[in-house]
Amino acid sequence: MARERGGERGGRGRGDGDNEPKVIKIRRCAAVVKGGRRFSFNAMVVVGDGKGRVAQGYGKANEVPPAVDKATKDAQGAMDRSKRVSLRGNTIPHRVVGKFGASRVVMVPAGPGTGVKAGPGVREVLVSVGVKNILTKVHGSTNPINLVKATINGLQQLRTREEVAKLRGVAL
Numbered sequence: 001m002a003r004e005r006g007g008e009r010g011g012r013g014r015g016d017g018d019n020e021p022k023v024i025k026i027r028r029c030a031a032v033v034k035g036g037r038r039f040s041f042n043a044m045v046v047v048g049d050g051k052g053r054v055a056q057g058y059g060k061a062n063e064v065p066p067a068v069d070k071a072t073k074d075a076q077g078a079m080d081r082s083k084r085v086s087l088r089g090n091t092i093p094h095r096v097v098g099k100f101g102a103s104r105v106v107m108v109p110a111g112p113g114t115g116v117k118a119g120p121g122v123r124e125v126l127v128s129v130g131v132k133n134i135l136t137k138v139h140g141s142t143n144p145i146n147l148v149k150a151t152i153n154g155l156q157q158l159r160t161r162e163e164v165a166k167l168r169g170v171a172l
Contacts, residue, residue, distance in 0.1 A: 021045045021072040022124040024056075025144045026064060038062075044145050045071035047079055048128025052087055054155065055079035056125075056148050086158045090132035093161070098154020102141035105150045110135045121147040129155060 024044040030037045041064050048054035055078035059070025086093060091109040098105040105122055110133040116126050118136040121144040126134055138147060165172040 019047055019049055019076075021047050021068070021075065022128060023068060023071075024121055024124055024148055026067070041067045043067040043071040044148065045075050046124050046128050046148060047072065047075040048125070048130070049079070050128070050130040052084040052130055053079055053082055054085065054125055054129040054152060055082050056152060058145075083156070085129055085155045086160045086163065087130060088160070090130075091134055092131060092155075092158055094158070096154045096157050098150040098152070098157070100150035100153055101143070101146045103143060103146040103150040104139040105147060105154055106137045106139065107151075107154050108135040108137075109133070119147075120144060122151045124148075125151040125155070 022045065024046055027042045029040045029042065031040070040060060040062050042058065042060050043064070045057045045059070045068060046054065047057065055075045057071040057073065057075025057078060059067045059072075059074055061067040061070060088109070090112065092107060093109065095106070095108050098107065110117070112133055114133040114135065116123055116131065116134055118126055118134065119138060119142075122136050122138065125148055126136070159167075161172055
């Protein structure tokens with residue numbers, strides 16, 4: 001019985017098309033009212049198909065589970081509208097810098113066996129999109145919400161050789 005259970009969980013975190021939402025950050029907000037403090041929660045979630053598509057969602061509610069559910073629904077809707085990221089095998093085709101706010105995420109392609117060398121927030125996005133070998137470096141703000149948005153911005157900038165040749169109107 002335990003062996004069967006372990007087999008089910010073995011796919012978790014690999015980003016192999018399971019659309020498993022990954023919670024990036026849960027923040028608590030307090031409003032002071034006449035009777036004391038009223039708390040609400042914000043949740044940031046990343047959803048990816050493991051085949052080149054990824055999106056982030058943001059949700060707010062008075063409890064944590066509804067906030068995560070709203071964020072997941074937001075991310076699923078955003079993923080339907082997002083375009084597929086250009087990947088080359090298990091890595092990215094070229095070096096790219098994603099920017100959002102004061103956060104900068106430098107992503108460099110890596111050889112087979114390197115793994116995902118990334119900090120929290122950035123790692124979840126890259127695993128969700130299906131990247132298995134990459135090197136990253138964060139400059140500026142380390143706010144996890146801005147890092148997720150900067151990583152997605154960088155991934156949207158990726159182009160394959162064929163796309164660049166078509167844009168330039170030349171043969172490579």
